Amino acid sequence: MNITFEQPKIKESPNYLNIQYGWQSWLFTTDHKRIALLYLFSITAFFMIGGAFAVGMRLNLTSPHGLLFSPETYNKLFTMHGIIMIFFFLIPSIPAVLGNFLIPLMIGARDLAFPRINLLAGICIIGGVVAVAAVASGGVDTGWTFYAPFSTTYSNTHVIMTAVAVFVAGFSSILTGLNFIVTIHKMRAPGMTWFRLPLFVWSHYATSIIQVLGTPVVAITIVLLGLERLFHAGIFDPKLGGDPILFQHLFWFYSHPAVYIMILPGMGVISELITCFSHKAVFGYGFVAFSSVAIAILSFLVWGHHLFVSGQSMYAGMLFSLLSFMVAVPSAIKVFNWTATMYRGSISYDTPMLYAFGFIGLFTIGGLTGLFLATVAIDVLVTDTYFVLAHFHYTMVGGMVMAYLGGIHFWFPKITGRMYPEGWARFAALVVFVGFNLTFFPQFILGYLGMPRRYATYAPEFQSLNVLSSAGASILGVGYLIPMIYLAWAWNRGPRAPQNPWNAKGLEWEKSPSPPPTFNFDEMPVVTENAYNYGDESVHAAEARG
Amino acid sequence: MTHSIVPAKVYAGVWAVLIALTFTTVAVSKLELGEYNFIAAMTIAVIKGTLVVTFFMNLKQSSSMIRLFVAAGLFWLAIMFVFVLSDYFSRGWQPLGQWW
Numbered sequence: 001m002n003i004t005f006e007q008p009k010i011k012e013s014p015n016y017l018n019i020q021y022g023w024q025s026w027l028f029t030t031d032h033k034r035i036a037l038l039y040l041f042s043i044t045a046f047f048m049i050g051g052a053f054a055v056g057m058r059l060n061l062t063s064p065h066g067l068l069f070s071p072e073t074y075n076k077l078f079t080m081h082g083i084i085m086i087f088f089f090l091i092p093s094i095p096a097v098l099g100n101f102l103i104p105l106m107i108g109a110r111d112l113a114f115p116r117i118n119l120l121a122g123i124c125i126i127g128g129v130v131a132v133a134a135v136a137s138g139g140v141d142t143g144w145t146f147y148a149p150f151s152t153t154y155s156n157t158h159v160i161m162t163a164v165a166v167f168v169a170g171f172s173s174i175l176t177g178l179n180f181i182v183t184i185h186k187m188r189a190p191g192m193t194w195f196r197l198p199l200f201v202w203s204h205y206a207t208s209i210i211q212v213l214g215t216p217v218v219a220i221t222i223v224l225l226g227l228e229r230l231f232h233a234g235i236f237d238p239k240l241g242g243d244p245i246l247f248q249h250l251f252w253f254y255s256h257p258a259v260y261i262m263i264l265p266g267m268g269v270i271s272e273l274i275t276c277f278s279h280k281a282v283f284g285y286g287f288v289a290f291s292s293v294a295i296a297i298l299s300f301l302v303w304g305h306h307l308f309v310s311g312q313s314m315y316a317g318m319l320f321s322l323l324s325f326m327v328a329v330p331s332a333i334k335v336f337n338w339t340a341t342m343y344r345g346s347i348s349y350d351t352p353m354l355y356a357f358g359f360i361g362l363f364t365i366g367g368l369t370g371l372f373l374a375t376v377a378i379d380v381l382v383t384d385t386y387f388v389l390a391h392f393h394y395t396m397v398g399g400m401v402m403a404y405l406g407g408i409h410f411w412f413p414k415i416t417g418r419m420y421p422e423g424w425a426r427f428a429a430l431v432v433f434v435g436f437n438l439t440f441f442p443q444f445i446l447g448y449l450g451m452p453r454r455y456a457t458y459a460p461e462f463q464s465l466n467v468l469s470s471a472g473a474s475i476l477g478v479g480y481l482i483p484m485i486y487l488a489w490a491w492n493r494g495p496r497a498p499q500n501p502w503n504a505k506g507l508e509w510e511k512s513p514s515p516p517p518t519f520n521f522d523e524m525p526v527v528t529e530n531a532y533n534y535g536d537e538s539v540h541a542a543e544a545r546g
Numbered sequence: 547m548t549h550s551i552v553p554a555k556v557y558a559g560v561w562a563v564l565i566a567l568t569f570t571t572v573a574v575s576k577l578e579l580g581e582y583n584f585i586a587a588m589t590i591a592v593i594k595g596t597l598v599v600t601f602f603m604n605l606k607q608s609s610s611m612i613r614l615f616v617a618a619g620l621f622w623l624a625i626m627f628v629f630v631l632s633d634y635f636s637r638g639w640q641p642l643g644q645w646w
Contacts, residue, residue: 185611213622249630300625304633314641316633 015515030115036101046088053081058470066456074456075141082144088128094265105508108189110519113182121175127168134161148236148247152228177211191527203268206292218254252303260299266403276504277353278345281532291330298327324374351425355406362398387447413497417515420490432479438472560601
């Protein structure tokens, strides 16, 4: 007689990942967490495509004469890199992935206010597919800024198709912002007052304001661009009676605030990371919260600093210069307050905290060089040089992408219910930091020496710094690939994560299992304390250190 | 929040006014008014927009929070116009001398 033993099966409790199977349960879901994951996979694909264009550019720039590509192809490479990275990665990254996943969990809601609008927003990211189709059918060469009249009259590439892609993706942004605003106003759990909200939520509220108020302007600008290109309406082209500077005004009215759409959610992530891994409440909660709102408002008053040499009036330039300096104040408040939060905290050096350290240092360099560019006299010299490029990448890649990676690692246990390999993760964070600085710091020097951006060739004396930058880019590329590999592995094979592996404060950690159930909480949470109430723990830790 | 029911004839009336204003826009564009053509077209557009927001989008019955958001949108639009026009109007100004 054979006796068979059956291995006891450990059943996972029902959660948003295992509650339903099949592609329809994902593509037509209205669960904010599943939609967040759809965004995660989409924007990761776009990040890799945009990254591939960057690889092409950096390879080409290892030789002063251009190693691989013709100038026409190079124009398309930097254009598609910019368009895909900005409109289809940076803008949706933290809000659409982490914001979507976490805001209802953080405020104690079962979902966003408009789940079906959230799905519609998710579908709008399909604009990215249109952009990729534009690439496949020949690309576009206007630069991500679409400056007229080149884009409206002279470019013979796929401007309209790309513009449609950006237009459609814009709706994703508007709808997401709208959903967040209503959710934060209307769906907070009992006791979750405005000043108990996590700072992540405050920063997303500020971001949403920009998304809702700014994005329609770029949508209209794109429509005007299309009208001029297709029907020769005289709006931007001087030959048709238009004004090209008007295009720049309208474009930057959105696109400067858009850089705050990109960085503000990152700042929200960093606030969460710093407080958790310092085991200490955020220093000056109110200042950090209101500095997000101040950045959102001031961000709409500074766009003219992109037009200092475009023919904008000198007096408007002076006004915009002054206002641009002002936006540094709330940004600095955040950096000082994060630093003060760490002071006498019980700091642990887990991977998310390493990314937070990277963010603070790199964003500070990016922010301070922004003050150089806000100064008219300096900007006249370095406009359209690699200095601008380095500044932008220090804030967006050094700042925003660091925050995104830090956030993904921090909430990975919550999203997947698994832990990632800490050793590999710390190693990757270090590789990213080294690779990033090696890539972009030489570009500050190149720009200062006068190397213009957007050229396929350059003077031979710039070669060594360009080779250094390309070498750094290859290290940075490896630094991004390593997390993709181990996170994909950990999702399936990583050890099970407890509900709150970091001993963090917040409803998503304290009241919801990992991964959360479909409706987030088994029972309605009631909030009775302020955010980041680490209580005596931080005091004891500080005392123990003396 | 309570919703007051708007009679259908109010909607019909507003719709009729919107159609009439559309015809007015076309009619005014046929007249030779110089730069006033533009001003007239924009004025009619603003009136139509106001009617749509007030009645069809129910701003009239909305809470003060909704009204605040609409006001914020208009304020942001004003920022755009004021700053862009500040450039256009000051482009011809001569540089200041050594005024300090």
